Amino acid sequence: MAAVSFQSVSKTFSTPRGPFQALDGVSLDIQEGEFFGLLGPNGAGKTTLISILAGLARATSGSVSVLGHDVQSQFADARRQLGVVPQELVFDPFFNVRETLRLQSGYFGVRDNDAWIDELLDALGLADKASANMRQLSGGMKRRVLVAQALVHKPPIIVLDEPTAGVDVELRQTLWQFVARLNKQGHTVLLTTHYLEEAEALCTRLAMLKRGRVVALARTSELLGAASANVLRFKTDDALPPALAQVARVTGRVAQLPAQDAQEIEQYLAALRAAGVRVEDVEIRKADLEDVFLNVMAEAQEDAQREQRA
Template sequence: MEQKNILSVKNLKKIYSNKQAGDNLALNDLNLDVKEGEIFGLLGPNGAGKTTFINILAGTVVKTAGRVSVWGFDLDKNPRQVRASVGIVPQEVNLDPFFSPRKLLELQAGLYGIKEKDRITDTILKLVSLEKQANSYARSLSGGMKRRLLMAKALVHQPPIVILDEPTAGVDVELRQNLWKNVKLLNELGVTIILTTHYLEEAEEMCGRIAILNKGNIVALDSTKNLLDRIQTKKVTFKTDIKININDDDLESLKIVSHLDNEVCVSYEKNKINIEELINLIKKNNVKIIDISTDDGDLEDVFLRLIKN
């Protein structure tokens, strides 16, 4: 079944004008579609335009040109419906320390004009595993709980799209795994997720498709798998019974990364060398190969290549 677009962005531009410094082009002709039910990653270095993009959807920044539609609503014609269709989990923790999670969610529901009988506060608290802390002061919550409470706040009006802005910036590994689990759960319930991040492993772990932004331009937009397939360089480590004699120019594109007594790590380009040639080269010296481990490279390699170009 063809998934339909839940968010569609055409030629989106944002220019910040500054009399002293001149114009700053934060978004330059951005085109992208997000499909219903996917986890979509928006990656890029700081200042790439990710936050500007989110703020335009949130209604806190006014675009310069272009079209944005969410859930079929046009941002210019139906700004309120667009805002109601999006839940945003901000980067910084901005919670009132003297309210309990339940109270905060009830207040948030009130702001959205949701009638008491239609509120799903308890369901949301359960979803982010805060039902036990429902009535504790927000200031007594741990960092991880506060992050989950921010997520809960974004869910109060049951938006079809949730945007997570750098959700795991500055959090420890365990907490990151926990948040990922929560996000996947939310996605399984049918919520479309847009995730901005500069942690590439996060994008690799979570996102089906990724757009890479640099200086306001999309430099790549593809499935995570295709982006990873674009990496040409492969690394291989060989453990051998004796030290081997091997040089950079023995095969085209071969580079010795490190060479210890009986362990050598080399990199090569997949389209120039196949692994058999490499194994034959090593065996030529009457050497026994005890172990081989390969490293396929990760999104970081794609990212750096795209941003360099």
């Protein structure tokens, strides 16, 4: 049995400009114990998909189940299996941290939960904030509480929607260590993130969305293995030759060129020398998930344009 199953899920919103299709026939299964990543640009449909999973939105068509429980017809059973960390900072200003977690435990009928609450507070660096009112916490601390709330009833499936957006490095490290430990203990984790290095390091399998459609679904190692073998990276203040500019990824002074082999790297360097482009900090690295992601998104865009022309 899949931990989470999306079957032909579509979602259309009514807007002043007419219908907007946020999801278009999404089908994928997440197995028990997986650390699964859901990636895509802004507006790809990731949060909409999670909202349907969590019961916050209703699919226009298709079905979603959690450990065999349909999220619409068996919503209470499905919801008990989930711990969801939302993007938005949502908190009750009338309670302190410990009271917030006790209240969240009560929503799921969990009594005498202080031992687990103490473990969560300690693991997430909140032990010294247990008696602090939620209004007194920084944004990063509030996000830690959201994570603790999602885990307070020990759900078998943990859903993390951009959990480290706008937080400090310390929290990111603390959170991933704790979540990785839970995953090793058998918890299923579904993660959406724009930090692709996190997804590459943590997720065993990935799905990529573009305009509400799944455009890639495979093990992380398989996606990386199908990418260009190497990337030539360097810094320059000069403009690249047009032929190289078409294939380069440029961020400020940093340019990166995909290369299949050493011969192609030498061709790039020769073209740069011939054009008089001054380079520094030259290095050759393996392709990473960011390279894969950009290639997949570009191919999906080309496919969409061909469909429109047809």
